[in-house]
Amino acid sequence: MALNTRKPILISGAGLASLLLGQSLLRASIPFLIFERDSSISFRAQGYRLRLSTQGLDAIESVLGPEQWKTFWNACGKTAGRGLAHLNAVTGTEVTQEANGDRPPIVDQEAKGKPLDLGSRDGKIVGIARGELRRLLYSECKPFVHWSHHVTGYEVTSSGVRAVFADGSKSVEGDVLVGGEGVYSKVAKQLSQGKLKVYDTGARGIHGQAPSTAFKGLGEGVWRMVDETKPNGRVFVITNVRPGDMDDPSVQFGWTLGAQPGVVTAPNDDYAITGKPAAEIAKALTADWHPRVRPLFEQMAESEAAFWKITCSTPDGVPEWKNEPRVTVIGDAAHSMTPAGGIGANTAFRDSALLGRLLREAGGYADGVTAAYEKDMRVYASEAVRASYGMAKSQFGVTIDENSPTV
Template sequence: MRVIVIGAGLGGLALAGGLRRSGIDVAVYERDPSPVVRGQGYRLHLSDVGIDAAASVLGPGRWSAFLSTAHTPKARFIRFDTELRVLEEHDFEGRHLAVDRQELRDTLLADLDRVITYGKHLTAFRTETEHVTAHFEDGTTATGEVLVGADGVNSAVRRQYLPHARVVGTGLTQLYGKIPRRSAEDLDHVFSAITGSGHRVVGVALTRDYATCSFSARTDELPPEPHHMRQHQLRSLVAEMTYGWHPRVQRMLAGWHEIFPLALRTSVPIAPWATTRVTLLGDAAHAMSPAAGAGANLALQDAARLAAALSGGGPLISELRSYERGMAGSGFAAVRASAANGARILGQDPLPAC
């Protein structure tokens, strides 16, 4: 069997690694010209779901080496007001790791040098009785028995495969960046949120080497094109929007750097679909706001489940159908939970009806 994977994000890389460990031929095609051309975030939270999935696709040696780069935060979410008074606390069960996204990407990439082709923009695919052919903008093609859309929230595979599936705005924009770890040592939780009026939120979470710091607000409160703003302009904007908050918050924001903006979007859950040789994983199927901390975990879980399905030896369509039912079930449940948390804490728009 040959599997064509469109997209070299975390889910696509994890799937490729899991398939190679099972002896299945896999080829990954990525639209970006290299793995480091755009900001994708910094710190990731892995729960039991993501930890088990990453361990299964990486294997003992790679996973053990990766663990040495991870940080274990207190298993707690805390929400503060602007004077840093605690408004709510929630303790989590299970295992939790704070990891650097690039460290995880590098670990997943380690054995995939000959598997990934960059600069490949999918324009369409054609499904036939025994195979699927991907067509790229440069006129080339790739053929396999299965094609997997792991190409993120803007998935070209999803647009053709499930044209009725919608991705909508949440009404929120988030600015991601880093602050020195020493400025947030006492906020070593799975996540700490400092919430002000108008659903303005500063989020802080530690890794081994730094703390990630985010600021989210309603998109209509921000300038129309924040991605064109310089770092000092973004810092000044957020300092103004958090004016009067606790001095500690202002000191953290003064050290904010490597900031980039991201408009937050979400999938709208849909009913089960007819299974073919084409399938999806991760944000291509169930994108969500970060309010549930589940996106990366579910992308890794999808990858591990799909690798197991494709290497299980059962009838292909039956295995893919079982995978898709599980993927959509857990994925869309997380979309709904994320939307509910996002509405309560961040001011996210309500999730549209299916």
């Protein structure tokens, strides 16, 4: 596909939202360049499996062409059943909502406060591994991704914008810079003059994987396993057990372990550590769990274990900042969310689809495009942040105020 001769759209970060935006621009022959601080697509673990909401799927479908959508859809797992099932991790018994005490029920932002309903298409729970989705989106964007380019700011020129890199060098001049480099976004900090804040909730977790055969004791479904017996706080695990693969040990399913502040602590407080140190902590925390669920941890692929921090933007929603026509932000750079309900990634996909559509309709950069995007984004993203934080308060026992530490 021949791209036009306009200046490129510059995108900071090669995560899911950035790559989906790239796909949108590619379809319209709008030139773009993606700058990523990592050295390659395989540089780091990609974390837990994504639960794709109706709105997230709609956003992805609106960007991908028919053939790409078919490839993506075939790569997704579709889990039937009743939705989210609660399990006492120690006894192995299922827990009804009524037996869950006076803790607020888990709710879904898209269901407007109703109990969480994970079914997103055809009554199925649709999910895909982050790494697999990233590889799919990267396949066509590959020629436009520049690795080992750490964007630390930007410079608006008389006719465009340049990304500034950590070594002091600058990119070619682009029409727009889109910050999509996550919670540590330097673009977001500069653009919002510090108004965009990401708070460290203090809660931590571990991602892991195990052969699908280890999940046979659970059976098909989306499971939330909770241990209330730990002396320093609650521990829980969420996993999606898909049908069809539970007899094939070459297939791995993922799980996400989370805990209240103080329960999970990485060596030297270094949460970039992966592999055995994270695996050992996960195994220790689950050693007394029921035989129905222990295989998930006893048989885990230790090399794939990784720590993660639970962060969240200001619970009041996405703040206002003075619009810069040449610069905007998407995904976690604009609105970091806790993993509760899987809302964060789906909201990021909406960002990419919206901004991509506005740029396509304008044929690239035009006055008012970033302002129109930010106006609409603030509405749905603020609602999502509030819902994500509300669920995290009940699940993780975290609270955020103006005195909470930022990342």
